[in-house]
Amino acid sequence: MNPCTILDTGPLVAFLNSRDGHHRWARDQWARVEPPFLTCEAVIAEACFLAQRLGAGAPEAVVSLAERGVLVVSFRLADEAAAVARMMKKYDDVPMSLADACLVRMSEQHPGSVILTLDGDFRIYRRSGRHPIPTRMPGA
Numbered sequence: 001m002n003p004c005t006i007l008d009t010g011p012l013v014a015f016l017n018s019r020d021g022h023h024r025w026a027r028d029q030w031a032r033v034e035p036p037f038l039t040c041e042a043v044i045a046e047a048c049f050l051a052q053r054l055g056a057g058a059p060e061a062v063v064s065l066a067e068r069g070v071l072v073v074s075f076r077l078a079d080e081a082a083a084v085a086r087m088m089k090k091y092d093d094v095p096m097s098l099a100d101a102c103l104v105r106m107s108e109q110h111p112g113s114v115i116l117t118l119d120g121d122f123r124i125y126r127r128s129g130r131h132p133i134p135t136r137m138p139g140a
Helices: 009-016 023-032 041-054 058-067 077-090 098-109
Strands: 005-007 037-039 071-073 114-116
Touching (some): 009 041, 041 071, 077 098
Parallel strands (some): 005 037, 005 114, 037 071
């Protein structure tokens, strides 16, 4: 797999949840990637929120991955807010979440990267206005 992998919320939560329908796929993908995964704080926040349903300690497990360097938050929203806002406006009919907009912007900042996701909307989004975003998702 590409050495620069950008991680979305879905595969992160699926990796942690053995009952998730995508757990095996997520586990296989994680085994193929040399850490760290690049991500953004919006993904970490979404994952912590969703992980609350998994029980005690699950949100902390998400944060622990960042603490151990498995996840690297390599995006600063304050520096990219205008670009992210434009992107969210462009895709308001989808709609595009803050996390998705940050990940698309990260893919623009890291040419050659691939986004690990469960979200089919990444087939719609374009980086740099017109280029498909390389993704790895189940069934693709």
